[in-house]
Amino acid sequence: MGLEEYKSQMERCSRCSLCKWVPIMQVKNWRFAQNCPSILKYNFHSYSAGGKIIAALGLLENRFELTDEFVDIVYRCSMDGACGVSCKNIMSTGIIDSMEILHELRVKLFKDGRIPKRHKDLINDVEKYDNPYKEPKEKRSQWAEGLDIKEVTKEKAEVLYYVGCTAAYRTPSNAKNTARILELAGVDFGTLGENEICCASTPYKIGATGLFEKYARKNIKTFNDLDVKTIVTQCAGCYHMLKVEYPKIGKINAEVLHISEYITRLMEKGKIKFTKEVPLKVTWHDPCHLGRLGEPSIPWEGKMVKAFGQALLFDPPKKVKYGLGGVYEPPRNILRNIPGLDFVEMMRIREYSFCCAAGGGVRAAYPELARFAGAERIEEAKTTGAEALVTCCPFCELNFGETIEEKKEKIKLYDLTELVLQAMGEKSYKLEIER
Ligand code: SF4
Ligand code: SF4
CATH class of the missing domain: 3.40.50.1860 (Rossmann fold)
Structure with missing residues (x-):
């Protein structure tokens, strides 16, 4: 599908700005109520999902010329899917799939040869x-x-x-x-x-x-x-x-x-047994790609139809992805089973997890945004009283590791596998970050 095919979805954006926030019923504290690293850092509507969608619609309708500034805004986004979860929660029909639209917008910019220079280099590097x-x-x-x-x-x-x-x-x-x-x-x-x-x-x-x-x-x-x-x-x-x-x-x-x-x-199956205490208070960071973006896709083919003259519906009905089908329980189950380990949760968890913003090409092209989001997540982790932040994604770990080092934070960082080996009474390799 091309961006044009999302036009009717884009026209449905009500500019409500709810894609900037964790859904209200899930907010536990105003300080950690926002969900979009991009709008949190730049605080200008265009950086939010709704802002980019409205601008993309303008682009399709030739209401403005594609500029380097717009390209820059589109790519200062980690494609983490938090906006998609919030928008669907409110719109409940799932009519607007911000992640699909933002992806198609990038596909169009790539085809037009209008992507950031650092991203062009990255693509060449992968090919070579x-x-x-x-x-x-x-x-x-x-x-x-x-x-x-x-x-x-x-x-x-x-x-x-x-x-x-x-x-x-x-x-x-x-x-x-x-x-x-x-x-x-x-x-x-x-x-x-x-x-x-x-x-x-x-x-x-x-x-x-x-x-x-x-x-x-x-x-x-x-x-x-x-x-x-x-x-x-x-x-x-x-x-x-x-x-x-x-x-x-x-x-x-x-x-x-x-x-x-x-x-x-x-x-x-009893093939892994935890025999050794790991006396540590930890909190868990849900990597976006494992959580809300890890929800398997259900193929859908159909068209959008108008009901009662104005409501837009998927025909046949489309299974809406709310991020619920991601991998949330297995890492938590492991942490809860490690003897001596005190596991505490942050405020933005599971499908409402706050992205560290390393992904989507952000860490490579806009390291300051990745560091900003990494620091925001570390602040949240610290409020739990945890001595350590645990996750299981090398990319999140690169970003957190560099942010902790840069900001001289005391919080420790572990990969889940490291703690598993310790609980098995085995020697583990300490998280290494090579540059
Ligand atoms: S993308 Fe969804 S949540 Fe965001 S402004 Fe548009 S309708 Fe509202
Ligand atoms: S994908 Fe993430 S960074 Fe991009 S607009 Fe959505 S919430 Fe913001």
């Missing part, structure tokens, strides 16, 4: 290196040196651990901890080693759909040729691609699980 970090292929499995891990293209395995570019090149401790957990639980697993390529999350978010589809097709073929039963990701961004976006391109024959879901399953 198969990763957005300009790292050589040979370095992709460097994290596994000294570990006895199967390469699934050479030896058959039941489970594929899809590592992803960020864990492989920037947070290798994530990969080492994940592999160690699988090994200790006796899972027959392997990785693609140096043959693994990017999931193409960043090109997708930037609007480079052609490149995304090329990588999606390549990856789906690789997965299906392997004949693995399960694919596990530790990276929330990879999870979102494999679980939600790839099925729109082709079917993956294996089930796709996030490591928090897989650990929960191993706990239920």
Whole structure:
């Protein structure tokens, strides 16, 4: 679909601005009532979802010329989906899908060659290196040196651990901890080693759909040729691609699980047991790609029709995504089961989680926005009295880690896998952030 096909949805935007806020019934404190990193930082309507939608409508109707300033506003957005949850909560029919509209707007800007220079470079880097970090292929499995891990293209395995570019090149401790957990639980697993390529999350978010589809097709073929039963990701961004976006391109024959879901399953089977106390007060950050954006897509084909002369409806009815189907309970279940661990919640959680704004190409092109949102989330974490912020997404961790360092914050940062290994009485690798 092109942006034009969303015109009737865009015309339905009532400019109510509710997409800037956590839905009122879910607000627990005015200080943490806003949900959009972009409007929170820039405080000008155009930066909100509603603002961008109205402007995009103006663009379609040739009411203004595309300017670099508008492009800049469109890309100062982490594509995290919080606006979509709030708008649908209010409009309840789900007629306006802000995330689909914002994505189509980016696709149009990409086709018109009007994307930020940093994003053009990122796309070229993915095409040239198969990763957005300009790292050589040979370095992709460097994290596994000294570990006895199967390469699934050479030896058959039941489970594929899809590592992803960020864990492989920037947070290798994530990969080492994940592999160690699988090994200790006796899972027959392997990785693609140096043959693994990017999931193409960043090109997708930037609007480079052609490149995304090329990588999606390549990856789906690789997965299906392997004949693995399960694919596990530790990276929330990879999870979102494999679980939600790839099925729109082709079917993956294996089930796709996030490591928090897989650990929960191993706990239920008695293959993972927590034997050691971890005396720590922690809070959990829901990565957007694992939470509201991790809700599987339900294919829909149809058209929009007018009822009673003015109400706009989907025909046939479309299943509206409210973000409820994301992965929320497995990580919480793990944390609650770790002996000695005191788990407390923040105010904006689950589908109302506040994005750290590293994603959507923001960290690369607008690091100041990513740092601002990271700092906002750390402030929220601190109000819980937690000593540590826990999450399970290398990209969120890069951003939080750098923000904590920059602001000299005392709060600690853990990946979930690190705490799991500690509770299993095993040595874990401390979160490493490489630049
Ligand atoms: S996008 Fe939805 S919530 Fe935002 S201003 Fe428009 S109608 Fe209101
Ligand atoms: S995707 Fe996130 S940053 Fe972008 S408009 Fe929506 S809430 Fe704001």
